[in-house]
Amino acid sequence: MKITYIFGAGASANAVPMVRETKGYIEKTILDFLDFYGNADDLVARDLSNKTLLDSLLADLRWIRLLLNDYDTPDQLALDFYNQRPDDNKYPNQEFVKIKNLMAILILKAQFESAGKEGRYLAFWKRIMQGDKYRDFELPKNLNFINWNYDSMFYESRFLSKSDCEENSLKYEEILKPFENTLANINGTAGFLAQPGNQVRAYYEHMHLPSYYKYFPSRFPIRGDAEFNFKYELLRLHARLQQFEYSDNTGTKNGISYAFEDDGKNKEKALNFVKDSDFIVTIGYSFPEYNKEIDHAILGKFKGKRIYVQDMRSEIADKIRRFFSNTEIVKHVNEVDQFYIPYEWKPEW
Known part of the structure; x- marks a missing residue:
């Protein structure tokens, strides 16, 4: 029996x-960033280029907040x-x-x-x-995922499952390989960036995932404080992302890709997952x-046995029930301490 998990922000x-x-x-x-710069050591504080990076990020944060x-x-x-771009321009505005x-x-x-x-x-x-199976991260063949989240928690957990956690073990291809045929990542991922020529990799060789700083702070030469290092890197990342140009695909492209930008590949993948599934488990997804x-489109493809809706709010399950003539196939799961695994499903290899 096949199962598809749909992860939303609540996950x-x-x-x-x-x-x-x-x-x-x-x-x-x-x-936080004002405090970060105010407490920086003299070497960093005297670097005017860092102050420029900070001013740029703060201006943009105030802009989006307004x-x-x-x-x-x-x-x-x-x-x-996105919808404000001219009809004759396929590229979104800055x-x-x-x-x-x-x-x-x-x-x-x-x-x-x-x-x-x-x-x-x-x-x-x-x-x-x-x-x-866990040590080698070998996923069951009857398990698929649809991920709506922008964060990299899904992938970070895969990294933390590794038994060795060696410095050079965290490669982009290694992180994603187990999910090549089992994941439809609808909104992209904040931590993964595309270089010119569509060569995709995570940001910096040492900054694939935020927890890497937390667990290995001594590996970064700027300063021993992991929090300081990470904020410093974020300033550099912000400056780097600003240089990207959609029109000629130069610079570093953000890994977030909203569903309305999707070229259809992830949507098609998600539909195929659901079409062949006996169960769906939605976790923290509000169906906005x-x-x-x-x-x-996804729910319309489901012909299986049951949809489990794991969410503290019962109204999400009620919303999905309105889509089906047989409302009994939708079951609300209000316990959220662990991701729900249906008792009647078992992994197959």
Whole structure:
């Protein structure tokens, strides 16, 4: 029997602020970076280029915070700016690019601050894979994923599952390889960036995932303080992302790719997963209005036995029930301490 998991923002709620908490987190981030520079050692504080990087990031953070007064979520803001591009221009405007870049910075910062707090992913892998299967990260062949999250918690848990955690073991291809045929990543990932020629890799060889700083702070030459190092890198990342040009594909492209930007490949993958599934488990996904088209397409393909909706709010399950004539196939799971695994499903290799 096949199962497809649909991960929403609630799956990473212990590590990354929910979308409706973004405004407050931006305000916190502005204060954090002001404090960061105010407490920098003399060597860094005297470097005017660093002050320029800081001023640029703070200006952009204040800009997006002001814009969000008129929107419920950053996704709605991004969609509005995406739709403002001229009809004869297939490339989005620079304001849209700036929104994506800032969301990447905020998500990476939040993940670093909360490293180790969201253990449900890692516990999930351990419950599904035992012994050698877990050590080698060999996924069951009857398990697929649809991921709506911008953060890299899904991948970070794969890294932390490794038994060796050697400095050179964390390669982009190694992280993604187990998921090549089992994952539809609808919104892209904040921590993964594309270089010219579409060569995709994680940001810097030593900054694939935020927790890497947390667990191996001594490997970074700037300063022994992991938090200082990470904020310093975020300033550099912000400057680097600003140089990207859609028109000629030069510079470093943000790894976030909203569902409305998708070329159809991830959507097609998700539809095929659901079509062949006996079970769906949604975890922390609210089925928002702006994703209605693709959500309806996904649910319309399901001909299986049951949909489990894991969420503290029962109204999400009620929303899905309205889509099916047989409402009994939808079951609400309100316990959220661990990701739900249906008792009647078992992994196959």
